[in-house]
Amino acid sequence: MDVQRVTVLGSGSWGTAFAKVLADAGRDVTMWARRREIAAEIRDSRGNTGYLPGVRLPENLTATEDAAEALDGADAVVLAVPSQSLRENLTRWRELLPAGAILVSLAKGVELGTLKRMSEVIAEISGAPEHQIVVVSGPNLAREIAREQPGAAVLACSDHERAMAIQRATSNAYFRPYTNTDVVGCELAGACKNVIALSCGMAAGMGFGANTMATLITRGLAEMARLGAKLGADAQTFAGLAGVGDLVATCSSPLSRNRTFGERLGRGETVEQAQQAAGGQVAEGVMSCSSIRELAQTTGVDMPITDAMHRVCHESLDPRAAGAELLGRQNKHEWS
């Protein structure tokens, strides 16, 4: 199975950085951009300054605002739009998807309302079988990868051949992708860690230090892993790149949009102010805290940090009151 021609649908931070990873691995890449001027900048000036300032894009990467043109003849199609917009976007693209193309999901979220993981949304809308869908997860802050800082990722697919095809298409001097067959675990970990990063940012915004961060990261991991166990994920995934790896990167980096969003709330800004400051870029945890909380409630899993983040973001709970509530919960055994 050879993947040479790849289409990336979405030209935001990660879509652009991932397109560069593919191009630097020798693939011919065409990006689709919603805005004509971004497609023109990528094509003509080799940059996407709004999302990745200072990054020069390789010559074997081009862009268009025409989805049909972008998708023509693709061996693999990378879906690089925010989770809550994936259904709507994919519905417009589905007739254009080349038959048999591997569908690669970059989004980290759980859909509001349906509570579906992104690969489930992709399968439903595209009609593609699950073994044709590869999920990308791991500690992948777009700006670091675009600057060619060394990093790794997980490519999860029930079909090992397809995961390996995408592995070959993304391996380069600075990016090391691993395969994994635990699609459920990788997707849940990727979505949940954004919510925990919100909480870490919030703690930082309130002036708390390393002990508080480590506590939120560790107890966040515990609640993510509980949800994963309930939904059939492999426990090992949470100890890997998609779990603790992504959690540590996102919770500790000022480049994370989720952590930054939380930090603003912790400093006393409103959700609307934090949203405005994000300048149109999406902090997925703000919506996913609600869908993950509902998923936890419907499956009977205790996720107190996620619950607190939902109430801060959507029910006007004060971050300090949220912290006090988390500390005031009934004492228990670490692993109960």
Ligand SMILES: NC(=O)c1ccc[n+]([C@@H]2O[C@H](COP(=O)([O-])OP(=O)(O)OC[C@H]3O[C@@H](n4cnc5c(N)ncnc54)[C@H](O)[C@@H]3O)[C@@H](O)[C@H]2O)c1
């Ligand atoms: N940025 C990162 O470091 C990073 C790393 C790993 C995973 N991810 C995940 O990848 C997904 C995409 O992230 P990103 O960083 O490229 O996002 P982004 O906000 O930087 O870009 C989103 C892209 O989707 C397009 N788009 C299409 N429909 C949209 C809509 N309705 N609303 C908003 N944008 C729309 C935008 O035009 C833009 O090109 C997210 O789920 C994110 O969690 C991001």
Ligand SMILES: O=P(O)(O)OC[C@H](O)CO
């Ligand atoms: O900037 P964030 O918070 O969306 O996080 C980016 C990536 O998911 C990190 O792996």
